[in-house]
Amino acid sequence: MTSSAPDHFLKPMQPRGGGMLIADDRVAMDATAFAEQVAGLAATLSKAGVGKGDVVAAMLPNRIEIIIAIYAAWQLRAAFTPINPALTVNEAMHQLSDSAAKVVLVDEGSRAILAAVDIPKLDLDSWTGLSGDNSDIFPRQDDLALLIYTSGTTGKPKGVMLDHANIAAMTSSIRQALRLGPEDHSLLAMPLFHVNALIVSVLSPLVAGGSVRLLPGFDRATFWDNVRTSGATYFSGVPAMFILLSEQAGVIDAAPDLRFAICGAAPMPAPAIAAFETRYGFPILEGYGLTESTVGATLNPLDGPRRPGSVGKAMPDIEVRIIDEDCQPLPPGELGEVAIRGGNVMRGYLNQPAATAETVVDGWLRTGDMGQLDANGWLTLTGRKKDLIIRGGENIYPTEVEHALIATGLVSDAAVVGRHDPVMGEVPVAFIVAGESKELEELEALLPHMLAERLSRFKVPTAFHFITEMPRNPTGKIDKPALRARLDQALQQPVQANQK
Known part of the structure; x- marks a missing residue:
């Protein structure tokens, strides 16, 4: 592996000649201010004993400090794991224990949930910051970057290990597929403990030189106004968001800067896609992926044709095929299990070598999802092997x-x-x-x-x-x-x- 720092780490840290880089509903930062905050939090984490190979956790709602914490952890060659702030103490404790988190970043709400948990906590509501400069320390491509927890077949969450090479491969594929550039502005309403939110809506636009605005969550009464007034060029969502927006009464005012929206996480009925696009006047790009593929695998193309009901074709530098029970490829039109190969395939499950070996076979990620590819590479999902x-x-x-x-x-x-x-x-x-x-x-x-x-x-x-x-x-x-x-x-x- 190369010793140089991955692009997705360096680019957001470089001054961009002014202008907003990232914002939430409380504060907006340009690249210089963001870099200063990252260095300050990195210094605080270092003082708390965080170093190479450690894990930093955060149990927070959507706020800019989550992104600062990710880059601060990476600056120390540590990994980051986001925790759903809606989890109970027992659910959160499993993730903290399994990941061996060195410290957990909290706010007033999560501090109360984790009050009895014996782990160092950094309350960001009272953190005043430190000055620091760790610019000579950068992650390597094979350093662990993110630990995203996803439920396994037994219901016990597993830590999906994504290294910096995974993130570099995935953000490169997304940038190519969506033609992201410095003019792009992502609006995020999805929760930041999801890999979709982190990779599609934050890291990809930042690597492309663009900007990001974080919303606390999705509110159908205010979301479209936020799209229009923020200057967003795209956003990512789940089918429920688009269906709820479709049910909004009254005239829909156009959002002239918006290029497209991405729909993932669950299938969206083809009639619902058509109804939404007709009313709102911009395309929904339905795609498919999972945490183990660093979020993406297939996507309907930005420039048509698009096929409602299909999750599209393989994204740049990613291979998709249909396999049988023996992992052998099936011909077009045959129903089987979806398998994925590329630089985006996870390193494995934390502390679970057997589950890793069952899931990644000869470089191919066995997804557990059933589907079929046609002769032109369009993927249609038909169900799941598991009862998710x-x-x-x-x-x-x-x-x-x-x-x-x-x-x-x-x-x-x-x-x-x-x-x-x-x-x-x-x-x-x-x-x-x-x-x-x-x-x-x-x-x-x-x-x-x-x-x-x-x-x-x-x-x-x-x-x-x-x-x-x-x-x-x-x-x-x-x-x-x-x-x-x-x-x-x-x-x-x-x-x-x-x-x-």
Whole structure:
């Protein structure tokens, strides 16, 4: 590996002759101010003992300090792991422990959540900064850059290791595909603990010499006004965002600077794409990727033709093929598992060599997603090998929710499946066999509250179906296709909870 620093690290640190480089709803910084803040935080982290090979964590909502912390960690040749601020203390503790984080950056909210956790904390609400200059220290291509946690098949989150070479490869591919340049301005509404937000909406425009504005989150009442007034040239979102925008009443005023929007994280129905583009007057580029591919793999082209219903073609310098159970390539039109190869494929799962070996085979990333390629390279996804539920772009693995249900002590058996939702894409629904001497009314009252103590809100089922016996297949496993069929037949009256 080369000893020189990756471009994605150097370019945002260089003065750009004035002008805003990055901003949130509290502060805007040019490149010089940003570099000073990075150096100051790097000095603070160094004083706290952070150095080469360490991990810096942050449990924060969208704010500019997350980006400062990423570059500060990198300046010390450390890695960065973002934590969803909506996680419970037990969920956050797993990530902190598994990553062996040296320090966690917090605000008032996360400080309270992590109060009993024995790990050094740096409260950014009271941090006054230090002067520092670590400009002679830069990461190498094979240094670990990001640890992004994603749920595994057992529901226990796994740390996806992305090094600087991964990020350099991915941002290069994105810049080529989207023709990003210094004139581009990204507007971010997605949460910064997602690789999509970090790579597509922050690092790629910064490497291209562009600028970024961070929003606290997506608010359909104000988002379009922010697009228009910010001068954004693009933004990235999940299907639920576009569907909610489509439902806005009144006349839609144009955003003259906007070139396109990117849709990912979950499939978006082709009619919904067409309806949105007709009303708003700019293209949605639907793409496909996953954390293990440093976010991207395929994308509908910026300059048509685009195919609603397809997630596009392989992005520059990335290969995509369909494989069978033996990892052998299948011909065009055949249904199989999607596999990805390129410099964007992760280094592996932290502390999980067996899972890594199963997932990356001869350089090909086995995604677990099913699909088919046509003769011209267009990819269409048809389903998932695993039972992952994607709710508004958030990944939910049923096993984790099922374990939480049984842990309440009110349930003797539980199964969670996804149900179609017109806005969120999918929502989790639970089938429950009640425990002994448990009345339905007791479950109705207690389950949602008890789950809220164990799970993030987006993971809590939106409905509970009470059944007397769990259907199982001949091998003894829960027959989830049969449960999905019961949903379609509406045999049970659901108790609504946490409907969003």
